Structure formats: C-alpha cells, structure tokens
Amino acid sequence: MAGEEFGLAAAAGAAATVDAASGRSSRVTALRSVEDIFSDFRARRSAIVRALTEDLEKFAALCNPDLDCLCLYGNSDGTWEVAPPPEMVPPELPEPALGINFSRDTMYRSDWVALLSVFSDSWLLAVAFFHGARLDRDDRVRLFNMINDLPTVYEVVFSVEQSDEQSGMDNGAKDTPSPQKEDDSNITAGLQHEKKRKLSAIAF
C-alpha cells in the first residue's frame, strides 16, 4: 500500500506538532529508539508522580471543576501541567483522561488521586507505545521491561512497593492496600458526573 510509510510518518508527524490548545511549550518530538522512548516515559512519569505527591495541593487547586474539561499532562521535560485536551485532530499523542477536574470535589481526595494514578499509568504506557509503533517485537519487549522495572505511578503514590528511587512522595501514606475482595462494580455509580455540558465549554 503506497501510503503506509507516509501513514506512520503522519503518526510521527502528529507527535511533533505543538498543541495550540494548551499552549504547552514543551515541543513533542517523534522518538525512534527504545532509549529515547524510555527517557520520555520516565520524565513524564516523574512529573505525574510529583503532581500527585509533593505538588498535590497545587495540582488540586488547578483542577477547578468550574473550568473547562481538563487533563493532567506529564511532559517530556519533566514538568506537569493541567490543561484542556488538544484542539487539533489527530492529537499529537494519545490523550489522558478528560475532565479530571469535574470529580475533584465529589470524591474522597485519596480515591480521586488513586483514579488519576491508574489512568496516568495507562496513559504513560499508551504514549510510550504510540512512539514505539515502529519497534519490532523484541524492541517492544525491551521497552516494556525497562518501563516495568520502575514502579507504577500508583505504586509510588501509594507506596504499594517500596521504590529505591526518589519519588518525592509524602511518606505519611505507607499503608499497603489489601486485595479487593468483593464485587465493587457499582461503587462509583454515584461518583460519576456528566461531562457533556463541560466539554461544550471547550468550544468557547
């Protein structure tokens, strides 16, 4: 298929445009090697861990539910930011969970942080393997193993596993969660909120 090289070029190219929506200054560049992708992953992950630990009050303050649909971004330069989703499609990268600010004041703070941690872990992996679309199978294994040798955001934030890295977390939260024992499928029914009204705010 003649266009397929260009097709992946398009994917990589999309990753190289600056997002005008959030005004993020850290230019996203297409990454090619396992090492570059891992470095990008590690920087974004550290940024998110910081947002959810030592910068938590500042982060929470930015997640004003009265504002537009917001996301937590960990940037490749090690900074984090709360910003609306990109206005352009295709987006430069897979998007993190939308509208995290809407639930800030209606969940227990620790539950809200746990949810954001799990969504962030998922997003970080999605971004890494979006960059890694050109990798072959062996390199994907190598990338995953490098990623998996780090504790997840959730593990760092909640100290599920002791990390030997500097996580910057509040070490007051050391409890190890016990395994989930019962069906919790409806627990959050009351925690969910409509975002359709909020998404409209993006349209100015």
Add this chain to the structure above:
Amino acid sequence: MAGEEFGLAAAAGAAATVDAASGRSSRVTALRSVEDIFSDFRARRSAIVRALTEDLEKFAALCNPDLDCLCLYGNSDGTWEVAPPPEMVPPELPEPALGINFSRDTMYRSDWVALLSVFSDSWLLAVAFFHGARLDRDDRVRLFNMINDLPTVYEVVFSVEQSDEQSGMDNGAKDTPSPQKEDDSNITAGLQHEKKRKLSAIAF
C-alpha cells in the same frame, strides 16, 4: 491511607458502568486475572482489525466528518463501533483517539487507516493495563508477553509481519513499508483540523 483500596475499587467500578453516551450494549466489567485481561484485549483487537480491513468501507461510512466527535471502539464481545466518547467522568476506560471522523476526507485513506491503527494499538494497551492496575510486576510482564506475541493492529492491517492467525485483512495490501528515513515532523501540519467546534456538538 484509608481510601486507597476504595480508590482502586473506584477505578474498577468505573470500568463496570455502562456508558449511556454511546449506548453500547456490551457491559464493561472489571477484570482481575491476566488471562481475562488478555482475552478482553484479544477480542477488542480483533474487532478493530476487522473494522480496518474487511469492514473498512462500512467503518469509513460511519465516520462522517459532519457528525459529533467520534471514536473507534473495539468491544470486549468482539464487535466494533463508532461512537462518541463517554459522557461521564471518570470514563469507564481510557478513551480512544477522539474525532477520528474529522480527518476522514482530508487524508489519504491509507494514511488515515495507518494513524487509526497506531492510535488503536496504543489504546488497546492502555485499556489492558488499566484493567491490570492491580497486577504485580511479574504478572504485568506475563500480560505484556501474551499481548506482544500477537502482531499489532498496524502490523496486521499493513502486513508488516505475516501473521499465522486469521486476521480477516484484505491481502491485496502486502507491501512492506520501508523504514522512515527523514524528519517527518511537519508532514501532517496541513492534515490537522480543529476539533473544538466539533467537540461542542457533544453538548447537544
């Protein structure tokens, strides 16, 4: 931290609610074992591969750029669908790329399919490891290896690697793409489109 077990319960619970926005009938349930998560991954992946190969014309027809912001969902029951993002936050699962329909008519079809393939691979992995948030490090490796033993959506759709599974693809597209040789960082500058106006359509 008292709420952390509930925090992950909230994440799993969020994954168990039916999304009223899309009216999707396949109930999303919280998955616990590596095998269950892998089965879910494989079913979603097969559905997306089918959407992008044998069902491509039908899929493309559903991606009308005049409609609201749409996503391609591979469902755990093996079906695919084109639907708006969930209206509720937190969403039941990480969201696939938004607004794929807006670029349908302004990209070469093969480029559009390639982009959707790469975004879908990324989303599938994000969903699998969102379900796998409770897994320990060894189980994450096991899950990843099972996933990585399958060719990616991109590989199947573009036959980068010959698969011994039934992919259902159009075997007319057998060319192997050559490695990307030059900086393609600005190639898609002209392909991107504003979605802010379109996102507003979700608000009815």
